[in-house]
Amino acid sequence: MSVDTGEPAVSVQALGKRFGAVRAVHEVAFTVARGEIFGLVGPDGAGKTTTMRMLAGVLRADSGQIRVDGVDVLADPERAKRHLSYMPQRFGLYEDLSVAENIFFYAELFGVPRAQRISRSSELLRAAGLAGFERRLAGQLSGGMKQKLGLVCALIHTPRVLLLDEPTTGVDPVSRRDFWAILYELRETGVSIVMATAYMDEAERCSRLALFNAGEVSHCDTPARLKAAMPGALVSITTAAPGALRGVLAGMPGVLGVLLMGDRLHVRVDDAPRRLPELRAALGARGLTQARVETIEPGIEDVFVALLGATAA
């Protein structure tokens, strides 16, 4: 990847925000390189949206530093807004305006010169697969198309840094894949993307992740390295009636956790080469010689649970 050796696209240091007695964000720090898709991952209430709003300059941080595209956001939020674009969870589209009218509204808001407006807008509409829909009312678009129109509006002033808060919530997998294809194209033009998501499968697609928990970043790395850092290994056991086996396996030595999936069990063990034969023997002793037992790659959710353990919920 062609990463600029200069200043990072986003740098955050010792960021903090309280709401009364609630410590929403505490000592959060990370940097995002140019051209990265950086994910803020964690459950609702972990501090993702609050961090996002501070990055966007719409919420004032209590402490810490934020630089976006070289601009100090706390010192000069208005200037920072020319370098970034923020798409909140509920992006404000005007449902009774057409696609083209929504785009021109945002172009006006962001001060895009009229001469550039038409060419930029048609280029973005083509990339988003919305060409030909210019006259349709935004209210009559499907969920996935609305999402893409929001993205077009957010990109009309050619920002260097794009901040997306749960951009594909409620969007089906096909539309979601289209949306991601646009993000990848943007990335190839050098735009840096920071995205908050509660969906672990979405997190897998980011170049790096910050795991948020209770207002703090507990881990920050690439998805592959986070998976490698998971204590133990994950074993999948596919068999008829997996529910009945669960209690048996949970008590075995070296078993750190057993999760009942729809048609199999996911068992986290301390040491796969040592425990696989023991698991197979336990299954064999119950006559389950047909069960498929295999080591599988953990998902980000497995990593999250293993690294953070049971938190209060």
Add this chain to the structure above:
Amino acid sequence: MNPATEPAVAARGLSKRFGAFVAVDHLDLAIGRGEVMGFIGPNGAGKSTTIRMFCGLLAPSAGSASVAGFDVGTQSQRVREHIGYMSQKFSLYGDLTVRENLRFFGGIYRVPSREFAERTAFAMRMAGLEGREDALVATLAGGWKQRLALGCAILHRPPVLFLDEPTSGVEPQARRQFWDLIHELAADGVTILVSTHYMDEAEYCNRIALIDRGRLIAVGSPTELRAHGLGGELVEVACEPLGAAIKALAGAPGVIDAAIFGDRLHVVLAADGPGIGGLPGLLQARGVRGGAIRSVAPSLEDVFVRLVSRGADARGAA
């Protein structure tokens, strides 16, 4: 008729038209007692319309469905007495306490007063809320709220439960606890239909029904769908630049599909094509710096997107 073997939910040629628009088109589906069935499809595929018919809220235009042994068209009141419903929005009252919410939903579902104490105690125990009866619901963490919503939805012991994206946005540990509860209910014979966009929720279902444009396009366990749904072998290709790599592979012989996934490509290869060995040549011809190519297990999302776009291709060709 044997209630133990008769499906808890059965649709036969179930259809719904709105004017000229066919929302649900001859759906045939049988869900066994104690089964956790996932119901998956793009926006507008007909999921909500089907579930509204299953709940007795919308009359079918053609065909029929039975839920818990009652016909949704002619016995809709009986159907509604035998189902529970929980959506991702929980529909709890934040400014009421845990106990008050349970009392409210117990009233709505007409739980007999002699059973009420026992049922609320059960719901409280299940949700892990014992000792917090007087807490305002608004002050509870997401995982608790969600388990309370489930408790409210099953106060009247419904044999069939409909869940709409039940664990979206919930903290991972709490979400796993929730699915444990669902599997416990299923083990007690409750039949559960989970409608969702999220493939990680689908993984917790015993079987998945995939619906697109009102039609059922695949039914099977997650493992079966992963094994057969793609129609080819999935490989992951690490290379640069990805844009050029996609152009090199899309439409190449033996390549069924190529899509960007994170910083890699996911490529579906036909069984009768050149296979993995053919890829480095195709990539080099386009100046792509190729890296590791490895076979990977498809996710349910890979399968879903493939099956839905195959349907779209077929319509495009017709």
